[in-house]
Amino acid sequence: MKILGISGSLRKNSLNTAALRAVQALLPAGHCLEIAGIGDLPLMNEDLEQDGRLPEPVERLRAQIRGADALLFATPEYNASIPAPLKNAIDWGSRPASVFKGKPASIIGVSPGALGTSRGQYPLRHTLGVLSVQLLTQPEVFIGNGGQKFTDEGLEDAATREFLGKMLETFLAFAARVKLG
Numbered sequence: 001m002k003i004l005g006i007s008g009s010l011r012k013n014s015l016n017t018a019a020l021r022a023v024q025a026l027l028p029a030g031h032c033l034e035i036a037g038i039g040d041l042p043l044m045n046e047d048l049e050q051d052g053r054l055p056e057p058v059e060r061l062r063a064q065i066r067g068a069d070a071l072l073f074a075t076p077e078y079n080a081s082i083p084a085p086l087k088n089a090i091d092w093g094s095r096p097a098s099v100f101k102g103k104p105a106s107i108i109g110v111s112p113g114a115l116g117t118s119r120g121q122y123p124l125r126h127t128l129g130v131l132s133v134q135l136l137t138q139p140e141v142f143i144g145n146g147g148q149k150f151t152d153e154g155l156e157d158a159a160t161r162e163f164l165g166k167m168l169e170t171f172l173a174f175a176a177r178v179k180l181g
C-alpha cells in the first residue's frame with residue numbers, strides 16, 4: 001500500500017508531522033508512507049489556473065494524491081476546526097476535477113492539550129465525506145497530552161505506539177478492501 005501522509009501543520013516541530021513519522025516507522029514491510037509538502041501551495045484562487053494548468057506545487061500535490069493508494073491525515077485543530085493550510089490543500093485537490101473521489105483515508109491528530117483534536121476532526125470528516133473520500137470510521141485517533149508523548153526523538157509513549165500500530169492494521173485492511181471495490 002502506497003500511503004500519502006498529509007500533515008495539517010506547517011510547523012517544523014509539529015506533533016502531527018511527528019505522528020506521521022511514527023507511523024512510517026510502524027508500517028509493516030511492503031507498505032510505504034510519503035509525507036506531502038503543503039507549505040508552498042498558494043492560497044486558493046481560481047484565477048491561478050492558466051490554460052488548464054494549475055501552479056506547480058498544486059499539480060505536484062494533486063499527482064501525489066492521484067498516485068496514492070490511501071491517504072492519512074494527521075492534523076491539529078485550529079479554533080476547533082480544520083487548520084487553514086490543510087483546508088487550502090484539500091480545496092486545491094477538489095477542483096477542477098477532484099482527485100479525492102473514492103480514496104480510502106484515515107485521520108489522526110495530536111494536541112498538547114487533553115482533547116486530542118477531536119473537535120477539529122469532525123469538520124474534517126464532513127469535508128472529506130462531501131468529496132467522496134472513503135473514511136475509516138473507527139478507531140478514532142485523538143492523541144492528547146502530545147507534548148509528553150513526543151520528544152525530539154519522536155514518539156516515546158509505548159501505549160500510543162501500540163494504539164497507532166493497531167489502527168494501522170485496521171486501516172491497511174480497510175484500504176485494501178476499498179481498492180478491490
Ligand SMILES: Cc1cc2nc3c(=O)[nH]c(=O)nc-3n(C[C@H](O)[C@H](O)[C@H](O)COP(=O)(O)O)c2cc1C
Pocket residue numbers: 009010011013014015016017075076077078079080081110111112113115116117
Ligand atoms: C491558530 C491556532 C489555533 C489553535 N486552536 C486550538 C484549538 O482549538 N484546540 C486545541 O486543542 N489547540 C489549538 N491550538 C494549539 C495547537 O493544538 C498546538 O499549537 C499544536 O501543537 C499544533 O499542532 P502541531 O504541533 O502539529 O503544530 C491552536 C493553535 C493555533 C496556531
